[in-house]
Amino acid sequence: MIRVSPAGRRVPAPGHSLVALLTASILWTPVLAVSARAVGAQELTHIEGLGALSFPNAGAAEAQHDFVRGVLLLHSFEYGYAAEAFRAAQEADPDFALAYWGEAMTYTHPVWNEKDTEAARSALDRYAPSPEARQAKAPTEREKAYLRAVDVLYGEGQKEQLDTLYAREMERLSADYPDDDEARAFHALALLGLSQGARDIPTYMRSGAIALEVFEKNPDHPGAAHYVIHSFDDPVHAPLAMKAARRYGPMAPDAAHAQHMTTHIFLALGMWDDVVEANLRADAVVDRNLAASGLPQTDCGHYNEWLLYGYQQQGRWRDAEALLMGCYEVSRDERLPEARQRSAALSYAYMRSLNLADTRDAEARPAGTTVDPGASLVHELAQAWGTGMAALLRGDRAEAERRHALIVARADDVPPSYLSPYVPVWRGTLDAALRMDAGDGESALGAAREAAEFEASLPVDFGPPIAFKPARELEGDILMELGRSGEALTAYSLALARTPNRMRTLLGYARAAAASGRPAVATDAYADLADLLEEADAGLPEAREARAYLARQASR
Incomplete structure (x- = not known):
């Protein structure tokens, strides 16, 4: 079933379970038995380029701009810039309790499963030397509650346990102060962190329900839009976050992460034009910030990884290769700090295999260009996968076997x-x-199906496929080679459910439909493919194939 997205692209319609899941999550969300307290007038403070929120507090008037700026940046995961803003607020008002709370919050990254406890405690200790002293010093009951919650987050114990206790504190705080949208937003974020970096659908639905309510109340709240997107960034639930995705980028143009985050929804729905445009905007913000620090721009990193994948789905291989090799050059740039070179090398190793999963050009520069991933074994194996696949393309079986043996x-x-x-x-x-x-098709099919079943047991990726070549797509490719097009159609259909509008999967689906005598299905698929490849490199074979099939069908 196909429907047209707000951008005019065809995207898969959500399953019927969507509304039921969300409704159940809202009804199930527990409410603590507490008495509600008023926060005060909810007057929004808007900072150009970052969004708007209301966060009443007892800090000095001269510290408010930096404080609100810090909170807005914090909601967009611009953690370094947020910490700078909170420290500026502390300088303006050394007794500003929430400015120290805010800096401490920049050292926990719940969605990324990261926490720097020592840095957070150091920030809090500058306000007062212990949790008890902080409670005694904080000027209001509400600010005491925020400090109590963050002290729980950075207390003694295992991270998973502390994250759970912190989420309960934020639930209590938001119940105590139901008009406090910041408490509710940070409660939603705390819920996203409970699964330690993995996707847990019921908990994500709870978080999304809370964030949606804040977003409907304040459509310029960056945290609300951000957490709605994180909650629903899989192919089934992504339509729930489309409004937030369309709003978040324009709301916070000075936050690179805000520009990128919108593509969590666009990618989940296979909206490649939007994926490319948003990540180009994110990269432009990053490059401006690097230039302001006297550093050269970069073609590596998270946003460029998504941009590369978007280019590939559009059939823009020249742009993809230029970006990829630009990242390679960054990894070799000795003018850069060693840590940045190392980070670039890891990004390149990942991007290269993502590229080699889709390309069929064994002579292109990425096929023969590797980096030293250093101590990162997982990136060494990721690079080995790409090297092995490229070796098979050029007929070097021995090298492919060596790379496979290393992974094993x-x-x-x-x-x-x-x-x-x-x-x-x-x-x-x-x-x-x-x-x-080796010519053993049945054995190859078994291996591909085993990999596909394992991949299906993992949570859906919220970005480019970490599998590089989705195993169910490979199963379809092998079935086509074996002349079993009907079974291949099923495999490709399953693959498209996990990675909507992925170019090579859609191509396989179209070919399988045509080969199995289903011209109407093939026509729809080739039409989607032609639409997807509208901006492809001139003469791209896949685009020519789609147009030729459609022309033949039209002439009948």
Whole structure:
């Protein structure tokens, strides 16, 4: 079933379970038995380029601009700039309790499963040397509650336990002060952090329900829009966040992360033009900030990784390769601090395999250009996957076998990270490709299906496929090679449910439909493909194939 998105692109319609899931989550959200207290007039403070919010407090008037700026930046995960703003507020008013709370909050990154406890405690101790002293010094009951919550977050104990206790404190605070949209927004964010960086649908629905209410009340609240997007950034739930995605970028043009975050929804729905445009805007903000610090621009990093993938889905291979090789040059730029070079090398290793999963050009520069990933074993294995696939494309089976052997030998040694759950998928898809290269189609199909089942057991990626080559798509490719187009159509359909409008999956789906005698299905799929490749490189074979099929069907 296809519907037209607000941008005019075809996107998959959500499943019927969507409304039921959201309704259930709202009804299930517990409410603590407490008496509500008034916060005061909810007058919004707007800061150009960052959004608007209301956060009444006892700080000095001369500290308010920096404080509100810090909170707005904090909501957009611009943590370094937010910390600077909160320290400026502290300088303006050394007794400003929430300015120290705010700086401490910049050292927890719930969605990324990161926390710097020592830095946070150091910030809080500058206000007062202990939790008890901070409670005694804070001027209002509400500000005491904020400090009590952050002291729980950075208390003694395991991170998972502390995150849970902190979420309860924020739930209590938001129930005590139901007019306090900041308490509700930070409660929504706390819920997103409970799954320690993984997607937990019921908890995400609870968070999204809270954030949606704040967003409806204040459509210029960056945290509300941001947390709505994070809650619903999978293909099934993404339509719920479309309004927030369309609002967040224009609301906060000076926050690079705000520009990028919109693409969590656009990518989940296969809206590639929007993915590219938003990440170009995010990169422009980053480059401006780097230039202001006297540093050169970068073609690496999170936003460029998504931009690369968007280019590939549009068939813009020249732009994709230029971006990728630009990142490679950054990794070799000795003018840069060593840490930035190292970060660039890791970004390149990931981007390269993402590129090699889609390209069919074994002679392109990325195929033969690797980096030293240093101590990051998971990036070494990610790079090995891409090298193995590129080797098979150019007929170097021995090199592909060596890369596969490395992944097999070291898979169990990879420390936990956001990439590590996909190492078995890399191992399985490269194994399947090797078996297919050896002419053992049935064995290759079994390996691909095993990898696909494992991948299906993992939470849906909220960005470019960490599997690089989705295993279900590879299963479809192998089935097509075996002449089993009907089964391939099913495999591609399953793959599209997980990665909507992915170019190579959509191409396989169109081919399978045509080969299995379903011209109406093939026509729709090729029409989607032609639409998707409207800005593709001149002469792109996939675009020519789509147009040729549509022309043949039109002439009948």
